[in-house]
Amino acid sequence: MSALLVIPNGVSATPKEGADSVKNKTQHKPKWSLTWSDEFNKPHIDPNKWTHDIGNWIKDEDGNNVAPGWGNDEKQYYTNSKDNSFVKDGKLVIRAQKETTTDDTGTYDYTSAKLKTKGLFSQTYGRYELRAKLPTGKGFWPALWMLPEKDKYGGWAASGEIDIMEAWGSRPNVVAGTIHYGETWPNNRYTGKEYVLPEGQGINTWHTYAVEWEPGEIRWYVDGVLYQTQNAWYAKNQNNPINFSYPAPFDQNFYLIMNLAVGGHFDGDPDETTTFPQQMEIDYVRVYDLKNGDYRDPVEPTPQPVELPADAKQPLADGNLIYDGNFEKPFTFITQNEQTLDNLYWNLVTLPDFGGEASVDIEPINDKNFAKISTATPGSFLHSVQAIQNVSLGKSGKYKVSFDAKSTADRQMVVKAGGGADRGWSKYSNEESIKLSDSLQSYAFTFDMLAETDIAARLEFNLGNNGTAPVWIGNVRVEEVTNEPIDEAASKTPLKDGNHVYNGTFDQGSMDRLTYWSFESNNKKDKATVSEESREFHAKLKGHPSKATDKYLVQKGIQLIKDNEYVLSFKGRADKDREIKIALLNEDGNISYITPQEMDLNKKSNQFEMKFKHTGETDSNSQLIFYLGGDSADVYLDDIVLKTEVDMNPLQNGDFSSGLSNWSNYVHFDATASVESENEQAKISIVNEGNETWSVLLEQANLALVEGLQYELRFTARSEIARDIEVTLENAQYNRYFNEKVQVGAEEKNYTYTFTPSATDTMSLKFLLGKSTQSPIGTHTIFLDNVELKAVK
Numbered sequence: 001m002s003a004l005l006v007i008p009n010g011v012s013a014t015p016k017e018g019a020d021s022v023k024n025k026t027q028h029k030p031k032w033s034l035t036w037s038d039e040f041n042k043p044h045i046d047p048n049k050w051t052h053d054i055g056n057w058i059k060d061e062d063g064n065n066v067a068p069g070w071g072n073d074e075k076q077y078y079t080n081s082k083d084n085s086f087v088k089d090g091k092l093v094i095r096a097q098k099e100t101t102t103d104d105t106g107t108y109d110y111t112s113a114k115l116k117t118k119g120l121f122s123q124t125y126g127r128y129e130l131r132a133k134l135p136t137g138k139g140f141w142p143a144l145w146m147l148p149e150k151d152k153y154g155g156w157a158a159s160g161e162i163d164i165m166e167a168w169g170s171r172p173n174v175v176a177g178t179i180h181y182g183e184t185w186p187n188n189r190y191t192g193k194e195y196v197l198p199e200g201q202g203i204n205t206w207h208t209y210a211v212e213w214e215p216g217e218i219r220w221y222v223d224g225v226l227y228q229t230q231n232a233w234y235a236k237n238q239n240n241p242i243n244f245s246y247p248a249p250f251d252q253n254f255y256l257i258m259n260l261a262v263g264g265h266f267d268g269d270p271d272e273t274t275t276f277p278q279q280m281e282i283d284y285v286r287v288y289d290l291k292n293g294d295y296r297d298p299v300e301p302t303p304q305p306v307e308l309p310a311d312a313k314q315p316l317a318d319g320n321l322i323y324d325g326n327f328e329k330p331f332t333f334i335t336q337n338e339q340t341l342d343n344l345y346w347n348l349v350t351l352p353d354f355g356g357e358a359s360v361d362i363e364p365i366n367d368k369n370f371a372k373i374s375t376a377t378p379g380s381f382l383h384s385v386q387a388i389q390n391v392s393l394g395k396s397g398k399y400k401v402s403f404d405a406k407s408t409a410d411r412q413m414v415v416k417a418g419g420g421a422d423r424g425w426s427k428y429s430n431e432e433s434i435k436l437s438d439s440l441q442s443y444a445f446t447f448d449m450l451a452e453t454d455i456a457a458r459l460e461f462n463l464g465n466n467g468t469a470p471v472w473i474g475n476v477r478v479e480e481v482t483n484e485p486i487d488e489a490a491s492k493t494p495l496k497d498g499n500h501v502y503n504g505t506f507d508q509g510s511m512d513r514l515t516y517w518s519f520e521s522n523n524k525k526d527k528a529t530v531s532e533e534s535r536e537f538h539a540k541l542k543g544h545p546s547k548a549t550d551k552y553l554v555q556k557g558i559q560l561i562k563d564n565e566y567v568l569s570f571k572g573r574a575d576k577d578r579e580i581k582i583a584l585l586n587e588d589g590n591i592s593y594i595t596p597q598e599m600d601l602n603k604k605s606n607q608f609e610m611k612f613k614h615t616g617e618t619d620s621n622s623q624l625i626f627y628l629g630g631d632s633a634d635v636y637l638d639d640i641v642l643k644t645e646v647d648m649n650p651l652q653n654g655d656f657s658s659g660l661s662n663w664s665n666y667v668h669f670d671a672t673a674s675v676e677s678e679n680e681q682a683k684i685s686i687v688n689e690g691n692e693t694w695s696v697l698l699e700q701a702n703l704a705l706v707e708g709l710q711y712e713l714r715f716t717a718r719s720e721i722a723r724d725i726e727v728t729l730e731n732a733q734y735n736r737y738f739n740e741k742v743q744v745g746a747e748e749k750n751y752t753y754t755f756t757p758s759a760t761d762t763m764s765l766k767f768l769l770g771k772s773t774q775s776p777i778g779t780h781t782i783f784l785d786n787v788e789l790k791a792v793k
Contacts, residue, residue, distance in 0.1 A: 030212065032127045032288035039284045040092045045085060049121065052080035053114040053259075057105055065105060074141070075263035075270075077101045077108035085113035091281045094260045096140065098276035110276075114259035122149040122253035125295055127288040128164055129210040130258075134203040135278035139270030140169025141261035142280045144209060146254040153235040153249045157181055157188035160235065160249035162218065165209035168267040169278075172202040177211065177220035181233040181249055187430040191450055193220070193228035206283070216247040216298025232301045232396065232450055239497040242486070245513045247298045251532070258282060300511045303448075303482050306394030312455040313344065313392040321391040321399075321478040322459070327362045327369040331387075341390060343456060348373070349386040356384030356464045363472065365440060370404075370474035373463060382414050384464025391478050392455040393417065393428060398484070401429070401459065402444040403476040407436040409469045410739040414462040417447060417478070419454055426451055436471060446481065467741070488516050489556040491620040494643075494708025496756060498791065500558050501624065504570070504640035506530045506537050521551040521629075528553070536571070536638035539628050548581050550629035558622045558642065560584070560593065560614045561707075561760060565645040568624075569609045571638040574601035578631040582610065587621040596627065601635065611645060643709075644760070646791065650703045651765065654715075654787035656680050668695035671770055681785035684769055689777055693726050695770030698784065705729070705737070706791070707760040713738070714788040718748040721780040726768040727753075731761045744782065754792065765789060 038049050056077050058067045069075070076096060078084075085094050096112040134142045143166035151159040161180035168174060178192025197203065210221040217231045235249035236242070260280045263269040270276075308314060315321050324345045332342040334349040341347045350356045356379030361372045375385055393399065401417065413434050419426040429447035459478055463471055486509075494500050502508075502516040509515020512530065517537070519528035525542035537553065560566070568582065579600055584593040594612050624642065628635050652662040657680050665675035671690030675698060676683050682698055689696060705711060717725070722745040729738040737757045757763075769782055 030127075030214075031291045033291040035123065035126065035287050035289045036121050037284065037286040038092075039090070040087050040282065041090055042087060044087055045092065045115070049117060050115045051118065051120065052085070053078050053116065054080060055103065055105065056108055068105070069264060070261070072261070072264040072266065074261045075108065075139075076110040076112040076261055077103070078114045078259070079111050080113070081111070084111050085115060091283050092258075093279050093281055094142075094258065095277050095279040096135070096260050096262050110262040110270075112260045112262055114257065116257045117255045118147075118149065120255075121287075122255040123287060123289070124251065124253050125213050125215065125289070127210060127212045127286075128256070129208060129284075129286045129288070130164065131206060131208045131283040132165075133206050133281045133283075134167050134169075135260070135280055136169050136172040136202065136204050137270070137274045137278055138170045139263050139267055139274050140278055141264060141266045142167050142169075142203075143257070143259055143261070144282075145257050147257060148249065149253040149255050152252050153244055154237045155184040157190070158184045158235050158237060158249065159252070160233075160254075162211060162213065162250070162254060163192070164211050164220070165222075166266070167203045169274075170267055172204060173197050173199075175203060175207075175209070175222065177228060179218060179230055179233060179250070181235055183236045183238065183430065187427075189233075189427065189450060191230060191233070195220075195222050195225075195227040197222070213250065214296045215251065216300075217296065218250065231299075234448065239495050239499070240508055241492070241495060241502045242509050242515060244508055245511050246300045248507075256285065256287075258285075298511070301396070303396040303398065305482050306397035306449075306453075306480055308392050308394050309453070309455060312453075313390065315479070319479045321393075321480075322389055322476050325474075325476055327371050327474070331360050331371070341388060341458075343390045345389065346371070347386075347388045349388055350379075350384065354381045354384040354464065355379035356381075358385045358463070360387075365404075365472065365474060368474050370472040372470055372472050373461075374470040375463060375468045378467055379464040382462040382464050382466070383460070386463065387461040387473065388458050389476075390456050391417070391459055393449045393453065393457040394480075395449055395451065395453045396482075397449045397480050398446060398482045399429075399449060399478060400444060400446045400481045401432075401478050402442065403473060404440055404442050405434065405436055405471060405473050406438060406440040407469045407471050408438055409467075410438075410736060411436050411469045411471070412466050413471060415443075415445075415460065416462070417457055417459050419451070420456060420458055422456075423451070423454060428454070428457060440472070442475075486515065488518075489621075491559060492516075492557040494559065494706075496708070496710040496792075498643045498646070498706060498709035500560075500566075500642040500708075501555060501640050504638075505535065506638060507535045516555055518554050518556075519552075520554065523551070526551060534636075536636050539635040539637075541628065541632050541634055543632065546630070548579075548627040548630035552628055553626040553637065555624045556587070556621065558584070558624050559620045560616070560618065560622050561644075562614060562616065562618045564760065565611065565613045566642060567609060567611050567645045568640075568642045569607065570640040571605050572599065572601050572608055573603060573605040573636045574631075575603065575634045577602050578633040578635075580635060581627040583623075583625045583627065584612075585623045585625060586616075586619055587623065589623065591616070593619075593622065601633075605636070605638075644706045646706045646709065647704060648791040649789070650705065651700055651787060651789035654789070656682055656785060663698060663700050665698050666694070666696075668692065668770070671695040673769075681783050684782040684784070686769065686777070686782065687779050689772065689775055690770045693768040693770050693772070694766070697769060698767045699764050700787075701764040703729070703763045703765060703789065705757045705761060705763055707757055710754055710756045710792045712788070712790055712792050713753045713755070713765075714751065714786065715784060716748055716750050716786045717742065717744045717782065717784050718746060719744040719780060719782045720746060721774075721777050722746065723774045723777055723780070724772045725782070726766075728766045728768065729755075729757075729763045730766065731763050735761075737761065737763060748783070750786075 146162040157180035163178040182189035234243040357377035417429040523543040527540040581596040659677040672687040
């Protein structure tokens with residue numbers, strides 16, 4: 001039911017196929033026990049079972065508007081009116097009507113209803129069954145689906161979504177079941193399948209729709225016919241080095257939703273053939289649990305190396321799926337919609353609908369040919385200018401994309417692997433945002449191919465809507481790396497939240513949840529486990545050795561920077577009062593960076609913290625060790641965090657309530673301007689903006705920022721004359737760690753950016769208000785306010 005769901009062609013199931021699926025895919029016949037139901041045998045909707053969503057906007061937890069059209073460009077306004085949802089003849093009716101309604105967000109032409117059990121009922125695993133009759137007609141989008149009670153793994157769709165059934169009003173003989181997962185939008189993924197109803201039994205007749213959800217497996221049924229089984233998915237947070245442990249995100253409580261949408265991306269908007277009112281009817285909703293509670297054990301997916309079909313574009317002898325990596329063949333220029341891509345070699349795509357214009361030249365760098373793509377007109381979209389090569393990607397394969405690139409200035413491009421029009425422009429990888437500079441750098445990312453095999457997938461370098469600076473691309477590789485092991489002891493770049501410890505929450509990686517950790521003991525009976533329920537490290541200790549160092553938990557590859565101050569924090573407890581020790585050693589274990597710190601544990605889970613300064617040389621492969629020997633009491637650890645002790649809000653007086661205190665300004669001799677504080681904001685009056693971007697600037701210096709820690713920069717700005725300004729964070733040698741060109745106009749706007757410094761350094765935040773692309777501008781005034789720079793935890 002969520003944004004931009006498109007079911008790829010060629011993945012529909014017929015009743016016969018579904019019947020075969022029952023025989024082939026289901027090895028056991030679970031026996032179900034009813035846990036919750038609504039038979040709609042009361043005269044009204046039961047408020048103890050259902051609540052309504054109201055309006056047309058997605059809202060955050062504080063009730064603030066986030067996205068219109070429920071994120072899908074839907075046209076209906078949901079109400080709790082008895083005209084839109086009611087019980088009649090033992091059935092729930094959700095009715096969509098063509099009528100105008102208005103609130104403080106706008107005016108809407110349709111009304112309907114959306115009911116949910118959030119806060120009233122949710123369950124993990126079980127059978128979810130609904131008997132329903134659905135409307136037909138262009139623009140109707142009925143859905144029966146589930147969302148997590150809590151976003152345990154992050155915002156949509158990292159915490160998952162299960163669509164029991166959704167249907168296209170314009171396709172009255174087809175329904176679909178889908179799961180959404182992955183990372184938060186726009187790096188979400190989905191997999192699903194269509195089911196073709198028997199002839200003469202369209203969606204406007206009664207059918208029973210169900211899913212059976214067990215650990216590591218979800219099965220979809222229509223009228224008892226199994227038509228698909230899903231067991232490959234993942235969940236990942238931006239602050240994680242790897243995925244959450246399988247079967248996340250589908251291992252938590254989900255609640256039920258029923259709604260009838262009008263318009264949107266799924267079935268398009270109503271047209272002249274659409275009639276109103278229309279309604280969906282639900283005879284009952286029933287939820288079951290296994291009678292004995294003995295669910296299947298989840299089986300972690302172990303993909304096998306891909307075998308591409310014979311007609312696929314096969315990898316080269318060195319494993320590269322990219323042909324002509326040295327750019328010896330000419331690009332194919334795609335400038336008209338009716339043209340097709342060269343399916344073997346490189347294409348430069350500048351379609352007229354998107355307004356981009358570009359050319360390509362081949363230039364050698366370090367004895368290798370690079371494609372130099374020069375953008376004459378960037379267009380309005382990332383895909384206004386694209387370098388594309390088709391590749392063949394096999395289902396369940398893991399792939400690595402790598403390349404070298406540079407520009408003449410700081411600029412951005414987006415790289416992704418995805419499907420073409422016949423696959424609904426599906427994303428197979430994340431949309432990787434690549435920040436380029438004038439120095440050649442290597443880039444790489446990996447992705448899992450969870451969609452069906454695509455022998456005409458696209459590797460896209462999207463260069464539009466980001467200025468005209470040329471981009472050099474070379475050494476491009478796409479190679480299969482299925483089941484390539486993780487080097488758990490490798491040096492670990494701090495995570496986006498600044499944590500130097502990987503999987504400190506013991507809920508990531510393999511299903512034992514101990515990825516990146518090693519437990520060592522001189523007693524073979526000792527064990528290290530992480531239970532699914534508690535998700536904390538548990539050292540089950542059997543012996544009572546004399547040395548604390550005989551048993552320990554260690555993570556290798558910890559980066560420590562000379563003279564940096566650190567804070568180590570964790571939660572700890574034990575079966576009885578006891579002591580543990582903490583140490584930081586070099587890679588060989590023969591140098592100790594701190595005196596082993598003693599921590600007293602008891603039966604209560606307590607928060608512990610220790611601070612230290614690393615006075616030794618920078619070490620990218622140190623070891624963090626928890627010594628657990630010397631006592632037989634079991635030890636439990638969780639939420640282990642090691643961060644540089646840093647000012648999380650380094651910028652001062654960003655609201656200019658103290659005038660220009662903490663700020664300095666500069667006006668070059670070629671410019672005429674003045675900077676002052678007025679009404680608790682910075683007012684920059686410019687008569688002549690000069691010949692350089694820095695000819696007029698406002699600056700705050702001495703900002704200590706930390707490598708690997710993600711920061712958020714916010715400010716408001718307006719200009720009496722529309723123009724661009726530049727915002728940078730740079731050190732005393734003018735090395736820029738952040739650079740953005742910002743369009744400002746007469747209306748005050750809020751701007752927000754996130755970035756991660758590539759080094760720990762002292763920086764200055766600069767607003768460069770001199771020469772712009774609109775120069776000469778003439779006399780005008782710029783106002784800046786509400787400047788915030790903070791580390792994002």
